[in-house]
Amino acid sequence: MKKLQMELANQRMRKYELKHEALSDEELQRIHDDIIGKMQTLAEAQQ
Structure with missing residues (x-):
């Protein structure tokens, strides 16, 4: 659980x-999508 909280942070x-x-618009979108994807994966792992 501690590791999950650290990764979310x-x-x-x-x-x-x-x-x-x-950063270009494409780079901003790529970073945004990566952050959202990882947050969703971590949220699913927490459940």
């Missing part, structure tokens, strides 16, 4: 990756 912190001004 890591994914939440990734939102700061989206604040880099040099």
Whole structure:
């Protein structure tokens, strides 16, 4: 459970990756989709 909570916290912190001004729209979308996908996988694992 502790490992799962740590991984969720890591994914939440990734939102700061989206604040880099040099990223293209495609890169922003890829990072966003990756974060959402991993959060969903972790949420399913928690249930």
